[in-house]
Amino acid sequence: MQExxxxxxxxxxxxxxxxxxxxxxxxxxLNPENQExxxxxxxxxxxxxxxxxxxxxxxxxxxxxxxxxELYLVPDNQETTTVKWTESNKKKMTQxxxxxxxxxxxxxxxxxxxxCECTTEKIALKYTLEEFTKMNEEExxxxxxxxxxxxxxxxxxx
Numbered sequence: 429m430q431e432x433x434x435x436x437x438x439x440x441x442x443x444x445x446x447x448x449x450x451x452x453x454x455x456x457x458l459n460p461e462n463q464e465x466x467x468x469x470x471x472x473x474x475x476x477x478x479x480x481x482x483x484x485x486x487x488x489x490x491x492x493x494x495x496x497x498e499l500y501l502v503p504d505n506q507e508t509t510t511v512k513w514t515e516s517n518k519k520k521m522t523q524x525x526x527x528x529x530x531x532x533x534x535x536x537x538x539x540x541x542x543x544c545e546c547t548t549e550k551i552a553l554k555y556t557l558e559e560f561t562k563m564n565e566e567e568x569x570x571x572x573x574x575x576x577x578x579x580x581x582x583x584x585x586x
Contacts, residue, residue: 546579
């Protein structure tokens with residue numbers, strides 16, 4: 429039952445990221461006053477805000493798929509072994525992130541790819557696949573955003 433709670437949390441965060449993606453991509457418009465404020469913000473901070481939104485959406489889509497697949501793969505009463513990241517897992521996470529970002533943010537596909545690869549690598553170094561996919565939204569958000577920002581900073585200093 430706890431897994432269902434994790435999925436619901438991920439769905440809520442994914443919904444926020446999708447809504448944000450629609451706003452920053454221009455697919456969804458706000459009322460004129462708020463749209464003007466959003467446009468002003470994006471003109472100042474949009475260069476890195478957009479990729480963070482798109483990458484965040486991709487990561488939470490990936491997590492949601494892992495949570496759903498775990499419900500069918502491992503019964504609640506069965507012991508699990510530590511699941512480590514494989515190159516295939518990392519590639520799937522990176523590709524999901526890139527594909528999602530491509531749909532919404534085509535202005536800098538090379539930068540988006542670099543951020544997605546960096547984010548996946550840093551997550552894989554710090555957490556096992558099992559640890560990462562079992563985190564709920566409250567645990568995940570404060571972890572992912574600093575990693576994305578760290579990757580962005582790494583790219584800016586190169």
